[in-house]
Amino acid sequence: MKFHVTAMGCQMNVGDGDWLTRALVSRGFTPAREDQAELFILFTCSVREKPEQKVASELGRIADRHGANPRAFVAVGGCVAQQCGTALWRRFPMVRLVFGTDGLAGAPAALARLADEPGLRLSLLDFTETYPERDQAWPDDRLPPKAFVSIMQGCDNFCAYCIVPFVRGRQKSRGLPAVLAEVEALAARGVREVTLLGQNVNSYGLDRAGDGTSFARLLDAVAAVPGIARIRFTTSHPKDLSDDVIARFAALPELCPALHLPVQSGSDAVLARMGRGYDRAAYRRLVDKLRQARPDIALTTDLIVGFPGETEADFRLTLDLVRDVGFDSGFSFMYGDRPATASERMEPKIAQDVKSARLAELQALLDERLAASLAAQVGRxxxxxxxxxxxxxxxxxxxxxxxxxxxxxxxxxxxxxxxxxxxxxxxxxxxxxxxxxxxxxxxxxx
CATH class of the missing domain: 2.40.50.140 (Nucleic acid-binding proteins)
Structure with missing residues (x-):
């Protein structure tokens, strides 16, 4: 059966899509362009409202284009699948598999069964206590030079605005031997750069499912794998970024001088309501330490505008922090209520036109920062x-x-x-x- 994978949202979804592609190829499935496929796999995101709407639009488009083919069907994975569950079956008849992040390991076998049993529907939505290890099936041919490696799943932070702990579950770290075995297999097949993935990589190994290996020690071990020339990681929570990890930017030549460090706001009052666990001064100290360890480090960030109760003065503090830090670039978003989160119940909400104006101003500043960062590279x-x-x-x-x-x-x-x-x-x-x-x-x- 020919299949096509679409990954929306975060890099975790991209990494999961890469793994599922390899696993299906090992079972005899064939990757194909969307117009040639019969199986359509969507990795979905529900961190913000628009990605959910995009999922509905994509499912409708697939039904319009491929619904006449009796063999064609859709599998929906990721956060929207976990959030909506089997309700997707009723709204979109072509959907025959829904699976959450903990159900991904069972998705290849489920899809093989669905291909053989046209009337069947399956769901893989249960959370597990430990990281569900996935079969590491590798193609014989050489892999692309870059690869993602998941080192953990879920999150324990429960930031006020974030739906991730509810749709990806509590934090579960992989054991060090499993991570290293995957990195070694990737390197043997031509991968030169790995990106270590997790919702909060800085707390890797510190949960009950972990083996006690710290993230800094994991970086040491991955850097020692023959053939791996570059290491990146995402995402980092500032409250858990340790001095040991910062020191690795100076000590490990394989660790790229680049870090995505979401700050979300430049206002202490907003950060407190968000439950981020740090203030502006603490974040600024981290930036200073990072630049002392690696002066050429490229810093990027995430920012939210219009969080409940955000005043104009709060927003100005965010702009001021962007200028003060001198980020190389950043992603910015308008706040939107997400179900079951603490901020859903917070007041006052910010008017849509105010949020839109603030986002436009912030994005203009971030565009300036990106232009300056790129211009600074000329001649180097x-x-x-x-x-x-x-x-x-x-x-x-x-x-x-x-x-x-x-x-x-x-x-x-x-x-x-x-x-x-x-x-x-x-x-x-x-x-x-x-x-x-x-x-x-x-x-x-x-």
Whole structure:
């Protein structure tokens, strides 16, 4: 059976989609373009309202386009599946499997059964006490140079606005041996860079399901795996970012100088109502420590505008913090009530037009920061891991796309034939575009 995977929302969904693709291929399924598939798998996000609406729209579109095929069906995974459950069956008849994050390990077997039994519907929505390990089925061919590795699932923080603990469950860490076995298998198949994934990686190993290994020790172990040249991780909660982890940015050359550190607001009053567990000064101290450890570190963040009770003065403090820290870039969102969260009951709510105006002003400032960050790279020499062919055609032949250690996209024209994916190329940055950089190859470093 031909299948197509669509991942919405966070990188955890992308990583889960990558694993499920490998697992289905090992069972004889075939990846295909959406217009050629019979099985459609959606990894969904419910952190904000719009992604939920996008899921409904996508399911409606699939039904309109493929509903006449009696073999075609849909599997819905991720947060919306956990939140809505089997109600999706009633609204969307093509949906025959719903599975949460803890049910992902059982999804390949469930999909194989559904392909053989057309009248069947299944749900995998139970939470587990420990991390549900997944079969590590690997294709024989070489893998892309970058891969995601989940190190944990769920979250124990219960920030006032966040639905994640309700749809992904409580925190469960993988054991160190399981994580290392996966990283070693990836490296043996050509992966050069791994991104360690979790809702709050800084608390890895500290829950009841963990084996007591700290996140800093995990970084040490992954850095020692032969073939792994780069390590990234996401997401970090500022209240749990330890001095030991910060020190690894100076001590481990494999750890990329890039960190996504969501601050959410620059106002202490708003941070307190959010239940974030830190204030503005504490966050600023973390930034100072990170830049002392790695002066070239690229810092990115998440920001919410219009949280209940946010005043104009609170919002101005957020703008001031963005300028003060000098983030390289950031993601910003309007607050929206999520079911079962503490902030759903908080007042006063902020008017939609006020939220929209604040978001526009914040995003304009973040665009300025991104432009300044990219412009600052011009004239510098960096090392780029080539990920694939670029849509930009170089004057002397094919152009290739990769990322520098800070995570910035770099397009490079490389002379000569051949596939250079997975190679490291030293490049001098000669131009900054709106969202990327143009580089000129000096020498490759593979």
């Amino acid at each position: 020499t960096t090392e780029v891991l080539i990920e694939g062919q670029s849509r930009r055609e170089g004057p002397d032949g094919p152009s290739w796309r990769g990322r520098d250690p800070g995570g910035r996209i770099v397009n490079i024209a490389l002379p000569g034939p051949g596939d250079v994916v997975g190679r490291f190329v030293r490049a001098r940055i000669r131009q900054a575009k709106k969202h990327s950089l143009i580089g000129e190859a000096e020498a490759d470093h593979d």
